[in-house]
Every structure is written in C-alpha cells, then in structure tokens.
Amino acid sequence: MSLEEQIKAILNDFENTSPENILKVLEQIKPYFKNEQISEYLQGKMQKIQDSDEREKKAQCKALIPYFDWYLQGL
DSSP: OOOHHHHHHHTTTTGGHHHHHHHHHHHHHGGGOHHHHHHHHHHHHHHHHSOHHHHHHHHHHHHHHHHHHHHTTTT
C-alpha cells in the first residue's frame, strides 16, 4: 500500500486506527519536510505520544492529523 493510500485509510477510519500505525505513517512523512525545525518538532510530538498511556495516545495523535492533510495536498 502506498503512503497516500495509508494516509487515506487512517483518515477514513481514524477512530479504529492504532496510535502505533499512525506514528508509523507519520515517520514516513517526516522526510518530505523541507524545514528541519518542522521535522524535529514532529519528532518531539511523536516521542511524547510514545511515552503516553494508551488513552492519551489517541487524543494526541488526533492533533497531528494536519500533517496527513498537508501531505495529501502536496501531491
């Protein structure tokens, strides 16, 4: 499945997508940023999610949806 297809699948069924899968796809998006600061910021957010308990992970992942939208708009 392509990165675009993975992102669309997550957006279509966000509530049933695991935080681990969301983070895996975000990791694939990071190289597309032209600004290193944005990439570092995203990495920090992803680390914070990994360090959170399961209930908080989903809520924190929801705040990162704009990164998926950004990637899809850039195609």
